[in-house]
Amino acid sequence: MLSLGKFLELSLTGREPCEKIQLNAESTRLHWRGEGVLEVVPPSASDCGRDLILSAGIHGNETAPIELLDRLLVRIASNQLKVGTRVLFVLGNLEAMRKGERYLAEDLNRLFSGKHEMAEGSEALRADELEKYCIAFYQGVESNGHARERLHFDLHTAIRGSRVEKFALYPFVEGRELPERSLARLQAGAVNTVLKQNRHASTFSAFTATHLDAESFTLELGKARPFGHNEGVNLEALEAMLATLISGGDVDDNAYQPEHTQLYQVAREVIKHSESFRLHLADDVENFTELETGYLLAEDCGERFVVEEAGARIIFPNPRVKNGLRAGLLIVPA
């Protein structure tokens, strides 16, 4: 296997490869662009016209997706996976990953789309750097008159357990519809629940969707656990779907089966405004738990957040976020 196949090990130990560009036996080029960023380029005759960003570890303690990307890259570096797509592998918050923390100073996934300019510390620098790597990646290829397809899957795991183990979040972009092909790809990856966001956000997937016109998703893939403890979540179908995209293949036309996907939309965001914020949910309440109308979900500075929407469910409840940030999402079936 090429030594760049040890991308995760190199990144976690903070080592630079001696050779930054390596070719595998199929003439696929692996190019170390910087710490935690590796570009894979097929020979031009095999290039299907797709540019795919695969990111993980934007939160350092979310290891199952990091292990998934590592497996894909090892397959590429050892010629077990044929490449027909340009791919940018991104490991997000390396310092937090080394410490097994979600983040150090600031949540990296709240610093994109320029928000890093108003923040300090390693995460602010990393958000700026990752934006530039993504811009360079999408611009770094001749289109030869044909529009190239831009995809981004940003892989995460959640803090809490969930009644729906795997789900996708579709960033809000004005006027954008969710294509059936994307839903079919998610179905092929055993991701059958999709939440459509309803406002602009400063997440990584929202940045590539809004500013780089990519078809982007955040994927939630079970619960956050340390490296080597992810056997409880089965990502085989997702790995197979990503391998198909990397090889230049795709799902069949008309593969989407609407009856097998549940769509949600955001009803309201719960924002923590102050230290007096109180969330009235036990720590073991799982994502997608349904809340009764009339339920007092949160209180802050004398304001009461009461559930009014029938069939509402809660995801990402977290009273420990910094003031001004999202402390939960109330969602309803779309």
Ligand SMILES: O=C(O)CCC(=O)N[C@@H](CCC(=O)O)C(=O)O
């Ligand atoms: O479990 C939680 O509370 C958070 C899990 C997580 O990291 N989720 C992402 C979702 C990003 C998005 O809204 O697209 C995040 O909060 O950054």
Ligand SMILES: [Zn+2]
């Ligand atoms: Zn995350």
